[in-house]
Amino acid sequence: MYLVSACLAGINCRYDGQNTKVSFIEELVRSGEAIAVCPELLGGLAVPRDSCEIVEDGEGNAKVVSKAGKDLTKSFEDGAQKTLEIAKVIET
Template sequence: MYIVSACLAGIKCKYNGKDNKNEAISKLVEEGKAIPVCPEVLGGLPTPRVPCEIIKDEKGNTRVIDKDGVDRTTEFLEGAKKSLAIAGVVGAKVAILKSNSPSCGCGYVYDGNFCGKLVEGNGVTTDLFIDNGIKVYSDKDYRLDK
């Protein structure tokens, strides 16, 4: 069983109310081989919502801030925890998550300046999954384990 970003399964839950449908990932869900999650929605954020990016605050802590300057870290952490709980219930050991996202990014995320620049790093949910033994792939580099 896989956990996948809901937007990749065609669910319109992106910050702008759209999706990032990937036919192969959508098929996994249709076949009952994957469970879609949107950590941001699970954390209580609406769709659509103000775009968010990860920053380091003045104390060096990682925060998630929306484009209006509102700290959304609590919602992102809550969504990550709920996503991890779902992974545990279904026994998922692998996740395929949306690249560059402040929740789901794997390897790269936006730099926190809302200018489209990517920096090395992971989203909040990706880090929690990795810390709990779940292998994470992005939608750009995933492979289907046998």
């Protein structure tokens, strides 16, 4: 079983409400060989949303900041943690 990015499976979960479908990935999900997840949505973010990027604060710390300047690091960490939990479940 694979865990794949939902936007690659054709789900419109990107920040701009679009997807980046890859037919091969979509078929893996349709055939039951993969589970599609979007860590950003699992972290509580909405569609659409501001695009984000990882920035450093000058002291070696990284954080995720939206285009509007909002610190969304916690949402990204929460989404990553939930995705890890899903991965552990499907691994067993």
